[in-house]
Amino acid sequence: MVAKSLELLSKNLPLLLNGLAASLQIALASVLLGLLLGCAVGAAHLSPSHAVRAAAKIYLEAFRIIPVIVWLFVAFFAIPIAFNLTISGEAAAILIFSLWGGAEMSDLVRGALTSIPVSQYEASRALGLSEVQLYRQIIIPQAVRRLLPGAVNLVTRVIKTTSLVVLVGVVDVVKRAQQIIERTHEALTLYAFLFVLFFALCYPLSLLSHWLERKWPA
Amino acid sequence: MARMNSPQLYTTATPTHSGRSVLLSLENIRKEFGSRRVLDDVSLEIHEGEVTVILGPSGCGKSTLLRCLNGLEPVQGGTLRLRGLPMPGPRGDWRPIRQQIGMVFQSVELFPHLNVIENLLLGPVQAQRRKKDEVLVEAREWLQRVGLADRELSYPRELSGGQKQRVAIVRALCLNPVVMLFDEVTAALDPEMVREVLDVILELAREGMTLVIVTHEMGFARAVADRVVFMDEGRIVEISSPSSFFEQPATERAGRFLDKFLYLPRQTEPRL
Numbered sequence: 001m002v003a004k005s006l007e008l009l010s011k012n013l014p015l016l017l018n019g020l021a022a023s024l025q026i027a028l029a030s031v032l033l034g035l036l037l038g039c040a041v042g043a044a045h046l047s048p049s050h051a052v053r054a055a056a057k058i059y060l061e062a063f064r065i066i067p068v069i070v071w072l073f074v075a076f077f078a079i080p081i082a083f084n085l086t087i088s089g090e091a092a093a094i095l096i097f098s099l100w101g102g103a104e105m106s107d108l109v110r111g112a113l114t115s116i117p118v119s120q121y122e123a124s125r126a127l128g129l130s131e132v133q134l135y136r137q138i139i140i141p142q143a144v145r146r147l148l149p150g151a152v153n154l155v156t157r158v159i160k161t162t163s164l165v166v167l168v169g170v171v172d173v174v175k176r177a178q179q180i181i182e183r184t185h186e187a188l189t190l191y192a193f194l195f196v197l198f199f200a201l202c203y204p205l206s207l208l209s210h211w212l213e214r215k216w217p218a
Numbered sequence: 219m220a221r222m223n224s225p226q227l228y229t230t231a232t233p234t235h236s237g238r239s240v241l242l243s244l245e246n247i248r249k250e251f252g253s254r255r256v257l258d259d260v261s262l263e264i265h266e267g268e269v270t271v272i273l274g275p276s277g278c279g280k281s282t283l284l285r286c287l288n289g290l291e292p293v294q295g296g297t298l299r300l301r302g303l304p305m306p307g308p309r310g311d312w313r314p315i316r317q318q319i320g321m322v323f324q325s326v327e328l329f330p331h332l333n334v335i336e337n338l339l340l341g342p343v344q345a346q347r348r349k350k351d352e353v354l355v356e357a358r359e360w361l362q363r364v365g366l367a368d369r370e371l372s373y374p375r376e377l378s379g380g381q382k383q384r385v386a387i388v389r390a391l392c393l394n395p396v397v398m399l400f401d402e403v404t405a406a407l408d409p410e411m412v413r414e415v416l417d418v419i420l421e422l423a424r425e426g427m428t429l430v431i432v433t434h435e436m437g438f439a440r441a442v443a444d445r446v447v448f449m450d451e452g453r454i455v456e457i458s459s460p461s462s463f464f465e466q467p468a469t470e471r472a473g474r475f476l477d478k479f480l481y482l483p484r485q486t487e488p489r490l
Contacts (some may be wrong), residue, residue, distance in 0.1 A: 122290050123327035127341035127393065128317035137344060141331050216331075 005189040012180050019176030020197070026090060026170070027162045030097030031155050037098060038105020045110040056106065063103035069164055071096045076168040089168035101158050105151065112147040113139070145216040152209040156202040173197065238265040241301060241397060241428055242287060248295030249282055249452075256282045257293070258452040264397065267426045271439045271460070274449035275475055280432045283449070284399050287430070288312065288319045300396075317346050320390030324402040326382045328374040334361070334385050335370045338392050346393065353392060360388040364418050380411030387418055397428040404435060416442075436479045440464050448472045 009016070044056040063071070076092040079085065087095075116139055124134040166175045177190040242264040249257035256279045264270055272280040285291040286298065292308035299305065300319075306312055328337050335357060342353040361367050364384040374382055383403055390398060400419060404412040416438045423429055423442050433439050439446065439460065446463040448456040448471075456469045467473045 117325075119323065119325050119327050120329070123323060123329075125312070126288055126290065126316055126319075126321040126323075127389070128313045128315075128345035129341070130313060130345070133344050137340060138329055142329075145331060 005186070005192075008180075008184060008186055008189055009193055012176075015176050015180065016173060016193070019171055019173035022090070022170060023159075023162050023165070023172040023174075026093050026097065026165060026172070027159045029094045030101055030162070031158050033094070033098035034101025034105055034154075034158065035151065037102030039109055041102060041106035042109020042113065045106060046113055060103045060106055063100045068096065068100050068161055069167065071100065072164060072168055089165060089170040092168055093162070093165045093170060097158055097161060100161075101154060104154050104157075108147055108150045108154065109143070111150075112143040115146055116142050145212075148216075149209045149213040152205050152212065156205045156209075159201055159205075160198065238267050239301075240264070240299075241266045241268075242430075243299045243302075244283075244286075244296065245299070246296040247283075247286060247293050247298065249279070249286060249291060249293050256452050257286070260296070260449075260452070260454055262447065262454060262457075264428065264430060267428055269423045269429045269431065269442055269444045270447060271431045271433060271443035271445070272447045272449060273433070273436075273439060273463075273475070274455075278449045279452040280449050281401050284321075284401050284430060284432050287399060288316050288321055290321075313345065317341070317393055318396045320393050320395035320398040322383070322386050322390050322398070322400050322403045324405045326374075326379075326386050326406070328382055328386055328389070330374050333371050333373050334366070334377075337374070337385060338389050341389065341393050356394075357388070357392050360391055361385075363421075364388055365414075378411060379407045380414045383407060383411075383415045384418055387415070391422075397430060398422065400429065400431045400433070402432050402434065404433070404438075436464070436476075448475070450475070 041056050041059065044052050045060075047053050047056070072092060075096050076087060076089060080087050120138060120142070121134065124138045129137065162172065163174045165172050166178075171179075174194060177194055181187045181190050240263045244260055244262045247257050247260040248255070260279075260283060262270075262283075272283065274280050282291055286293050289305065289308075289310075289312035297304055300315060305315055329340070332340065335354070338357040338360075339350060339353055342348045342357075343350050358367065358370070361370060364387065366381060366384060366388075369377060369381065369385075374385070377385065387398075387403070403419075404415050407415065412435065416435065419429065419431065420438075420442050429442075431439070431442065443460040446456075446458050446460050447454055448458070448463065448467070448469070450471050456463070456467065456472050458468060462468070463472065464476065467476060
């Protein structure tokens with residue numbers, strides 16, 4: 001039975017890998033854009049300007065409160081219809097996952113920066129360091145250490161959330177599996193494959209996050 | 219008749235250095251937090267080689283005064299001078315001043331992501347742009363002198379409170395500062411670690427370094443000070459020699475302050 005399952009999987013492997021490539025492409029692009037966006041918006045959360053802080057806050061809350069799937073439908077259906085545009089499922093997914101990841105990341109960045117006591121800034125200034133040196137040598141290295149475990153967790157969440165792209169017509173690895181099930185009725189084998197696949201992708205990241213937490217206690 | 223319960227706890231520093239030139243001067247300094255006046259028309263001169271100890275009740279403005287000296291707190295009025303030259307305003311560039319002033323904090327504030335030697339090199343190499351090799355030699359000498367030669371590669375979390383504070387003192391000393399500011403540096407330490415830190419400061423005083431010290435350790439204050447500045451409610455109330463301050467304070471407020479540090483019952487130890 002196991003042999004039969006493996007044979008089925010190996011026969012369909014090109015299809016499944018093709019789907020996986022689509023998933024990973026979206027996940028990778030979203031993670032990269034999201035991390036960059038999150039750092040910028042995270043700094044904006046601490047801006048001296050009220051308007052900038054308010055804008056960052058509204059953005060964060062909008063993506064926190066409204067489910068990602070709703071945002072995905074807004075980007076894929078609502079906006080193209082309203083403005084008579086066309087947008088591919090992949091593009092809509094990357095757009096929304098980046099914005100969502102960026103929102104979550106911005107809160108992690110804000111938390112990491114505010115967790116560093118004001119007295120660390122004072123001690124650095126008392127040594128005669130410039131503001132650039134202060135951030136480069138003291139604040140950012142400490143903030144990154146506090147940020148990384150949470151950021152790695154966020155990456156696993158983004159990877160898992162990419163499975164929503166099925167709903168906007170992207171043929172990802174989950175969709176490929178469903179197609180194969182429809183053909184062969186081997187649901188158990190294919191879901192087992194998906195289980196192992198997502199585990200293999202996310203568990204090392206989860207371990208990494210734990211390891212970082214232990215390596216750099218707050 | 220001494221007011222201190224154990225005046226011999228610390229050995230006495232060298233006698234006063236009178237007639238030295240003025241290193242730091244504060245002229246009519248005014249500092250406000252919102253509507254609250256924390257420093258009210260404070261004027262003081264710190265001389266080269268002099269050890270000034272600032273005493274006073276909590277909230278009297280003594281720590282704020284110290285923090286004004288290197289611009290960590292901007293002042294609202296008055297003039298600060300270093301060797302006669304006015305210091306920058308609130309928006310000015312304080313870096314050249316700060317690179318000449320060593321400061322040690324109550325909360326220690328070593329950089330937790332850097333090891334001991336990296337903590338020490340940061341100011342001289344990054345801020346002062348000195349050669350790393352040359353600073354390294356000095357830093358190691360200082361570590362040796364405070365008994366921490368073997369902790370060069372330790373991280374702050376691996377050190378005791380007293381060791382951390384000694385490293386923080388060395389970090390400030392590595393700037394080769396013209397004056398050292400100590401802001402209640404033993405107040406957050408376990409009692410058994412206070413001594414090892416105060417001994418280092420006393421040693422610096424003996425060598426003739428200019429020190430400005432805010433402390434609640436009365437025995438230490440008496441032992442180390444050339445001059446005691448007593449503050450209350452944002453003003454300087456009294457400036458005396460340590461012996462006259464502790465034995466016969468000139469003002470009633472200083473007397474009341476010292477009474478709080480006297481644990482003997484008043485019946486058996488009458489007021490002076």
